[in-house]
Amino acid sequence: MIYLNNAATSWPKPEAVYQMADVSLRQLSGSVNRGGNKGALDAGRAVLETRELLAALFGIREPEQIVFTVNATAALNLALQGLLEPGDHVIISGMEHNAVVRPLYALKNRGVEFTVVNCAADGTLDPLAVEKAIQSRTRLICLTHASNVTGTIMPIFEVGEIARRHHLQFLVDTAQTAGEIPIDVETAGITLLAFTGHKGLMGPPGTGGLYIRYPDTIRPLIYGGTGSNSELFTQPEIMPDKFESGTINAPAIAALGAGVRFIQETGLEKIRRHTRELTGQLLEGLRQIPEVTVYGPAEPERRVPVISINIRGISAGEAGAWLADHYEIATRSGLHCAPLAHQTAGTLATGTLRLSPGYFNTPAEIETTLAAVRELVGVLRDA
Amino acid sequence: MLTFPSTHYALKAEKTVQGAGLQGRLIPMPRELSSLCGLALELEPEISVHALALLQAAGVRLEKKVKVLKDRGRIRVIEAIEKYEAGDLREGEESGS
Numbered sequence: 254m255i256y257l258n259n260a261a262t263s264w265p266k267p268e269a270v271y272q273m274a275d276v277s278l279r280q281l282s283g284s285v286n287r288g289g290n291k292g293a294l295d296a297g298r299a300v301l302e303t304r305e306l307l308a309a310l311f312g313i314r315e316p317e318q319i320v321f322t323v324n325a326t327a328a329l330n331l332a333l334q335g336l337l338e339p340g341d342h343v344i345i346s347g348m349e350h351n352a353v354v355r356p357l358y359a360l361k362n363r364g365v366e367f368t369v370v371n372c373a374a375d376g377t378l379d380p381l382a383v384e385k386a387i388q389s390r391t392r393l394i395c396l397t398h399a400s401n402v403t404g405t406i407m408p409i410f411e412v413g414e415i416a417r418r419h420h421l422q423f424l425v426d427t428a429q430t431a432g433e434i435p436i437d438v439e440t441a442g443i444t445l446l447a448f449t450g451h452k453g454l455m456g457p458p459g460t461g462g463l464y465i466r467y468p469d470t471i472r473p474l475i476y477g478g479t480g481s482n483s484e485l486f487t488q489p490e491i492m493p494d495k496f497e498s499g500t501i502n503a504p505a506i507a508a509l510g511a512g513v514r515f516i517q518e519t520g521l522e523k524i525r526r527h528t529r530e531l532t533g534q535l536l537e538g539l540r541q542i543p544e545v546t547v548y549g550p551a552e553p554e555r556r557v558p559v560i561s562i563n564i565r566g567i568s569a570g571e572a573g574a575w576l577a578d579h580y581e582i583a584t585r586s587g588l589h590c591a592p593l594a595h596q597t598a599g600t601l602a603t604g605t606l607r608l609s610p611g612y613f614n615t616p617a618e619i620e621t622t623l624a625a626v627r628e629l630v631g632v633l634r635d636a
Numbered sequence: 637m638l639t640f641p642s643t644h645y646a647l648k649a650e651k652t653v654q655g656a657g658l659q660g661r662l663i664p665m666p667r668e669l670s671s672l673c674g675l676a677l678e679l680e681p682e683i684s685v686h687a688l689a690l691l692q693a694a695g696v697r698l699e700k701k702v703k704v705l706k707d708r709g710r711i712r713v714i715e716a717i718e719k720y721e722a723g724d725l726r727e728g729e730e731s732g733s
């Protein structure tokens with residue numbers, strides 16, 4: 254199989270991630286926060302280790318400001334529902350995922366308003382347009398770091414600077430960029446950062462988290478057992494316990510730690526160089542086929558390894574099925590949970606076929622994929 | 637013995653102290669000590685000053701420091717030495733925010 258669906262979830266994982274998942278599920282015999290036996294302590298130590306690795310990866314000074322959630326969607330919901338109050342106004346881009354748009358849409362009923370700043374068809378966002386959208390009630394700017402439809406990298410530094418100047422919170426959705434391009438919360442002025450464990454960070458599904466710069470400004474969505482302050486009926490204010498009620502998925506978080514360590518040892522620079530080369534090769538090859546429309550920026554430097562296309566004469570879904578049937582190439586087709594982004598790209602009616610290479614793909618696999626697309630186009634021509 | 641406002645800080649304290657080559661052991665917290673997080677860090681009195689300095693540098697938040705006398709492994713006497721308020725050990729950290 255040629256796996257080109259890393260934007261949905263990365264596969265395969267580094268060997269160390271499988272090993273850590275196995276070892277920790279067998280040996281972390283305890284619930285973090287509940288008990289002092291060796292298994293529980295080891296589970297706690299593993300979670301601490303992952304928290305510190307992530308803090309180092311994102312330039313976060315206080316690891317306890319990272320709270321674990323089950324995925325990026327849960328982290329984004331915590332940030333949005335935990336922060337926003339009736340009357341608040343939020344600015345988002347025209348490339349946001351439904352993990353952002355749906356909670357905001359639901360919050361409309363509670364008196365929260367939002368403005369969508371339009372992007373160019375290739376996903377490019379003008380930071381000045383963001384600044385112009387600021388109102389007196391604006392509390393938050395929420396931006397995806399890169400689009401999961403067009404791969405476009407968004408100008409988080411420029412927008413972060415605007416947020417800082419206007420004293421607004423700045424929430425960044427790093428689902429497509431964590432483990433792919435460097436992120437530093439201080440430089441980018443990020444006050445809330447949502448990440449997911451199962452994509453670029455190479456960990457298992459069911460892991461993710463939120464960095465919270467100002468914990469006092471966020472209400473928890475879930476209350477209950479944390480192990481600290483057990484005699485009180487009130488939720489502890491201390492981090493990370495305030496937002497980590499209930500037994501945490503320590504074995505999976507330990508495995509996520511192994512993924513982050515793999516990234517650290519390999520070097521983000523090297524990972525990025527490899528995926529950028531694959532992206533460039535794929536873009537170049539696809540552009541030479543007249544029947545193929547490629548969405549998103551032309552330059553591989555301006556995107557993550559996510560390429561959406563359409564092929565004239567065949568729907569995205571059928572094209573994806575043909576590639577899977579004939580060459581066992583795994584892609585994804587349709588609307589990629591981001592109708593707003595499809596609207597921007599002009600593909601809301603058709604959807605797209607999305608090819609997303611990862612660190613473990615090879616140039617040979619990309620060549621095979623390009624040959625397969627050329628063959629499919631040939632078949633369509635002859636039909 | 638040191639107690640902490642959360643498990644995270646207890647584990648971080650253990651890592652910090654052991655990382656510096658000092659002896660420090662996490663033990664299940666006796667209920668009479670505190671209910672805050674369930675774990676306490678046991679240190680020999682001789683190294684407590686050094687250990688406290690390390691923890692302060694690492695940004696570990698403490699709840700209190702207590703002196704415990706044991707009789708055949710069982711806690712007999714507990715003497716509170718110091719109680720820390722939130723933020724006590726974090727001065728300077730918030731500057732610039």
Ligand SMILES: Cc1ncc(COP(=O)(O)O)c(C=O)c1O
Nearest residue numbers: 324325326350352397401428449
């Ligand atoms: C941009 C973006 N945001 C959020 C998500 C949601 O991530 P998760 O599946 O971890 O909830 C995804 C991926 O599905 C995504 O691509």
